[in-house]
Amino acid sequence: MFNPKFIFTAMLAASMSTAATAETVETERHTVSITTLADGFTHPWGMAFLPNGNMLVTERSGNLYWLSEDGSKRKKISDVPEVVAQGQGGLLDVVVDPNYSENGWVYISYSEAAAEGKGNSTAVMRAKISDNSFTDKEVIFRQAPKYESTAHFGSRLAFSPEGHLYITLGDRYSRMEDAQTLDNHHGKIVRIWPDGSIPKDNPFVGNDQALDEIWSYGHRNVQGADIHPDTGELWSVEHGPQGGDEVNIPKAGKNYGWPEVTYGVDYGGAIISDVAVKEGTEQPFYYWVPSIATAGATFYTGDAFPEWKGDFFVAALKSSLVARLDLYEGRMMHEERLFEDAIDARIRDINQGPDGYLYLLTDQPNGAVIQIKPTD
Amino acid sequence: MFNPKFIFTAMLAASMSTAATAETVETERHTVSITTLADGFTHPWGMAFLPNGNMLVTERSGNLYWLSEDGSKRKKISDVPEVVAQGQGGLLDVVVDPNYSENGWVYISYSEAAAEGKGNSTAVMRAKISDNSFTDKEVIFRQAPKYESTAHFGSRLAFSPEGHLYITLGDRYSRMEDAQTLDNHHGKIVRIWPDGSIPKDNPFVGNDQALDEIWSYGHRNVQGADIHPDTGELWSVEHGPQGGDEVNIPKAGKNYGWPEVTYGVDYGGAIISDVAVKEGTEQPFYYWVPSIATAGATFYTGDAFPEWKGDFFVAALKSSLVARLDLYEGRMMHEERLFEDAIDARIRDINQGPDGYLYLLTDQPNGAVIQIKPTD
Numbered sequence: 001m002f003n004p005k006f007i008f009t010a011m012l013a014a015s016m017s018t019a020a021t022a023e024t025v026e027t028e029r030h031t032v033s034i035t036t037l038a039d040g041f042t043h044p045w046g047m048a049f050l051p052n053g054n055m056l057v058t059e060r061s062g063n064l065y066w067l068s069e070d071g072s073k074r075k076k077i078s079d080v081p082e083v084v085a086q087g088q089g090g091l092l093d094v095v096v097d098p099n100y101s102e103n104g105w106v107y108i109s110y111s112e113a114a115a116e117g118k119g120n121s122t123a124v125m126r127a128k129i130s131d132n133s134f135t136d137k138e139v140i141f142r143q144a145p146k147y148e149s150t151a152h153f154g155s156r157l158a159f160s161p162e163g164h165l166y167i168t169l170g171d172r173y174s175r176m177e178d179a180q181t182l183d184n185h186h187g188k189i190v191r192i193w194p195d196g197s198i199p200k201d202n203p204f205v206g207n208d209q210a211l212d213e214i215w216s217y218g219h220r221n222v223q224g225a226d227i228h229p230d231t232g233e234l235w236s237v238e239h240g241p242q243g244g245d246e247v248n249i250p251k252a253g254k255n256y257g258w259p260e261v262t263y264g265v266d267y268g269g270a271i272i273s274d275v276a277v278k279e280g281t282e283q284p285f286y287y288w289v290p291s292i293a294t295a296g297a298t299f300y301t302g303d304a305f306p307e308w309k310g311d312f313f314v315a316a317l318k319s320s321l322v323a324r325l326d327l328y329e330g331r332m333m334h335e336e337r338l339f340e341d342a343i344d345a346r347i348r349d350i351n352q353g354p355d356g357y358l359y360l361l362t363d364q365p366n367g368a369v370i371q372i373k374p375t376d
Numbered sequence: 377m378f379n380p381k382f383i384f385t386a387m388l389a390a391s392m393s394t395a396a397t398a399e400t401v402e403t404e405r406h407t408v409s410i411t412t413l414a415d416g417f418t419h420p421w422g423m424a425f426l427p428n429g430n431m432l433v434t435e436r437s438g439n440l441y442w443l444s445e446d447g448s449k450r451k452k453i454s455d456v457p458e459v460v461a462q463g464q465g466g467l468l469d470v471v472v473d474p475n476y477s478e479n480g481w482v483y484i485s486y487s488e489a490a491a492e493g494k495g496n497s498t499a500v501m502r503a504k505i506s507d508n509s510f511t512d513k514e515v516i517f518r519q520a521p522k523y524e525s526t527a528h529f530g531s532r533l534a535f536s537p538e539g540h541l542y543i544t545l546g547d548r549y550s551r552m553e554d555a556q557t558l559d560n561h562h563g564k565i566v567r568i569w570p571d572g573s574i575p576k577d578n579p580f581v582g583n584d585q586a587l588d589e590i591w592s593y594g595h596r597n598v599q600g601a602d603i604h605p606d607t608g609e610l611w612s613v614e615h616g617p618q619g620g621d622e623v624n625i626p627k628a629g630k631n632y633g634w635p636e637v638t639y640g641v642d643y644g645g646a647i648i649s650d651v652a653v654k655e656g657t658e659q660p661f662y663y664w665v666p667s668i669a670t671a672g673a674t675f676y677t678g679d680a681f682p683e684w685k686g687d688f689f690v691a692a693l694k695s696s697l698v699a700r701l702d703l704y705e706g707r708m709m710h711e712e713r714l715f716e717d718a719i720d721a722r723i724r725d726i727n728q729g730p731d732g733y734l735y736l737l738t739d740q741p742n743g744a745v746i747q748i749k750p751t752d
Contacts, residue, residue: 028619028639028665029652243404263404263710276405276683283704289404289712307652328659332708334639336665 024375025342027324029307031376034342037071037359039368044361045348046093046109046156046296047369051101053354057361057369058108060090066132071369079134080127084111084120087150088170092122093349095157097194104128105194109155109167112142119146121185122153124167126194140165140196141213143185147172156225156296161232164191164199166215168222168236176259179218182210187258189222189236189250191215203253216250218281220258223348224297224314231330235285237297237314240264241272245294246284247314247325257281263289286325286332293317295363296349302356304374315360317346322360343370400751401718403700405683407752410718413447413735415744420737421724422469422485422532422672423745427477429730433737433745434484436466442508447745455510456503460487460496463526464546468498469725471533473570480504481570485531485543488518495522497561498529500543502570516541516572517589519561523548532601532672537608540567540575542591544598544612552635555594558586563634565598565612565626567591579629592626594657596634599724600673600690607706611661613673613690616640617648621670622660623690623701633657639665662701662708669693671739672725678732680750691736693722698736719746 022033043060050056053069056077062085064077083091089111097105105126112123121143127134152170159165171179171187179187182204190213191202204210215234224237228249236248244264248256261278265271277283288294296315300308312325320343326334339347339360348363358372398409419436426432429445432453438461440453459467465487473481481502488499497519503510528546535541547555547563555563558580566589567578580586591610600613604625612624620640624632637654641647653659664670672691676684688701696719702710715723715736724739734748 277704284709285707287710289710328653331661333660334663334665335711 023342025339027338028336030305030374032305033371033373033375034339035371035373037369037371038067038074039366041065041361041367041369042365043090043363044367044369045091045363046095047349047351047359047361048094048096048106049351049353049359050096051354055359055369056094056096056106058091058094059367060092060363061085062091062110064091064094064108064134066129067369071371075132077129077132077134079137080108081110081123081125081134081137081139082113084113084150086111089120089150089153092153092155093157095159097126098159098163106134107140107157107165107194109157111153112139114146118148120148121146121172122155122167122169124155124157124165138196140194141167141190141192143169144211145184147175147186149173149175152221154222156223156236158225158227158234159194160191160227160234163194165194166191166225166234168225168238169219170221171219171258173221176220179220179258180255180260182207182214182217185211185213187219188213188217189215189219189225189234215252216248216254216256218256218258218260219248219250220262223295226298226312229299229301229310235297235299235312237294239294240287240291243289243291245288245291247286247294247297247312248282248284251282255281256284263287264291286335288323292319292321292323293346294323295347296351296361298350298352298358300352300358302352304356305358313350313358315347315350317348317363320345320347322347322350399718401715403714404712406681406750408681409747409749409751410715411747411749413745413747414443414450415742417441417737417743417745418741419466419739420743420745421467421739422471423725423727423735423737424470424472424482425727425729425735426472427730431735431745432470432472432482434467434470435743436468436739437461438467438486440467440470440484440510442505443745447747451508453505453508453510455513456484457486457488457499457501457510457513457515460489460526462487465496465526465529468529468531469533471535473502474535474539482510483516483533483541483570485533487529488515490522494524496524497522497548498531498543498545500531500533500541514572516570517543517566517568519545520587521560523551523562525549525551528597530598532599532612534601534603534610535570536567536603536610539570541570542567542601542610544601544614545595546597547595547634549597552596555596555634556631556636558583558590558593561587561589563595564589564593565591565595565601565610591628592624592630592632594632594634594636595624595626596638599671602674602688605675605677605686611673611675611688613670615670616663616667619665619667621664621667623662623670623673623688624658624660627658631657632660639663640667662711664699668695668697668699669722670699671723672727672737674726674728674734676728676734678728680732681734689726689734691723691726693724693739696721696723698723698726
């Protein structure tokens with residue numbers, strides 16, 4: 001997998017320039033330019049903004065890059081952990097601490113091999129970046145149990161306003177039934193403190209039958225998450241089966257139904273459950289049939305796109321689109337599908353930059369960071 | 377316009393049989409059959425079920441028909457009022473009184489010419505049907521002012537649980553600004569008692585500057601209406617301009633924004649308003665961009681389609697579809713577009729029959745009553 005084109009040092013990077021060709025696209029409420037800020041990433045998966053506008057970008061194969069604000073310079077961060085880069089696994093999400101300027105913590109989620117024997121699961125590490133290297137590494141969460149599968153690792157990381165870290169996980173595909181039992185982390189969203197300790201008011205603390213980290217359960221494969229800017233609540237986005245991708249607003253201790261309750265069918269058309277509504281399980285906020293293959297998600301809170309303020313944006317792998325959910329007072333009024341014609345790539349993540357622009361990550365062999373700016 | 381093919385008497389009708397060929401369509405939650413119950417209607421516009429399952433069907437050209445439950449027999453009702461059958465005008469909606477079995481009242485909306493001079497507007501008449509003839513005719517509402525236009529008459533009729541009659545109207549197109557002033561009925565939804573008298577608690581009663589019939593304003597062309605089965609509230613559906621068809625839940629005295637606030641642009645792309653949200657105006661419950669050309673609408677409350685119970689169905693002229701809005705606890709979770717491939721016709725109205733099946737009306741030169749039944 002060694003490709004010298006993608007090895008950069010600070011010095012080399014200074015001489016690197018990305019051919020940025022902008023395309024203009026009219027959307028319902030804004031006319032925008034689409035600019036490839038940086039490409040040459042191999043299946044990039046997650047991205048995060050540092051306070052100064054520079055970025056961190058993961059490649060699923062296990063690489064972490066620092067990328068300058070304008071995309072022209074990049075540096076590979078060394079000493080990131082070994083990852084199981086198979087199937088859907090690898091180095092996945094990255095976020096920076098809300099107090100990054102003070103503490104320098106960076107958090108990554110990744111597929112981690114079992115220490116002994118077979119199996120793997122999603123882990124979360126925090127570390128600092130010093131001299132382009134990962135230091136002070138602490139594994140703060142390990143999805144249990146380890147299981148031999150290359151599918152459904154989740155995952156996204158999101159900080160609550162109170163400083164909790166939400167970790168969204170997958171059901172490991174062939175262990176989907178585990179999503180309904182509480183003695184494991186399959187098909188769960190967990191909530192921990194950034195040092196890995198468990199919030200005392202987590203919903204299952206004190207329940208001997210349940211793992212203390214669990215925030216909500218009955219999820220399938222959650223690859224999108226953000227915090228609502230007004231309510232502070234977690235919003236999550238999960239891949240459903242064929243049909244049935246969902247937006248949820250996961251509440252403490254609640255059951256989101258998978259695999260007992262779903263709007264989808266299994267790939268190939270087999271019925272998983274013909275039940276879409278069931279007592280004791282929560283209905284989604286919104287769902288897609290057919291699936292668009294939902295990945296990263298973000299609320300838009302900036303000033304660059306005033307007509308998009310408060311809307312929820314969901315990146316999708318299938319159809320190369322971003323779904324804009326036009327929200328008003330907590331209600332879903334309209335879905336606009338953006339960039340279907342303009343971008344021909346699986347869109348794995350979407351983030352808002354400190355500049356108020358939107359940034360997309362295309363999960364391709366030659367993946368890119370794409371900047372969306374208003375031109376109107 | 378005389379076409380002997382469409383003239384029926386009770387005797388002739390008995391020998392008439394409609395070739396009913398059913399097509400089976402899989403939808404997300406139900407597999408259904410689509411059967412043409414009766415055709416040969418010229419641009420049918422509205423339909424209503426009598427308590428015994430027989431139907432009344434309007435033709436925009438000015439004819440009203442009684443149709444037997446199985447579609448095999450029809451009779452033309454004589455002595456219906458003269459209508460202005462031009463452009464979008466003509467004989468429009470029909471409903472029967474909630475106490476029809478006791479009082480026999482039938483209500484029609486239609487485009488009525490000015491008594492003197494030019495101009496027309498939507499009027500509502502109630503009458504009884506005796507010996508296939510309209511009798512005891514009373515005009516209970518006249519949209520004011522009369523205006524010379526062939527466009528945007530509305531209209532649908534819907535009874536509240538308390539027995540009010542809601543009449544949904546249009547802005548008469550070139551009089552769109554009237555939708556924002558209260559001294560006229562253009563772009564309004566009005567609420568009256570079935571005898572034409574005005575409910576004392578109508579929102580503008582006692583306001584000298586406003587017409588007492590007005591319930592809500594700022595509407596464009598409202599051709600869909602039904603009462604929410606749980607809340608008893610009116611839900612209305614209006615044609616937006618190019619982009620911006622809306623579902624609203626019109627509240628007493630509220631302003632729904634047209635033409636100051638819209639998600640659409642005028643046909644040809646001209647900006648009507650680039651304001652979508654404005655203080656003092658209400659946001660829609662849901663909206664379509666691009667437009668689907670929304671017409672009739674109904675809540676589904678029957679038992680024949682358990683998975684559709686509580687959902688809101690909207691007929692659309694463009695794309696020949698029915699939009700199913702999957703509602704849960706008052707929230708909009710998902711839109712499914714039904715019959716796009718199976719039906720090639722403008723769908724003007726949708727109703728639930730006493731049998732719990734859904735019935736569509738296709739607004740075509742050879743228009744039909746179509747029955748939707750479950751096969752699963």
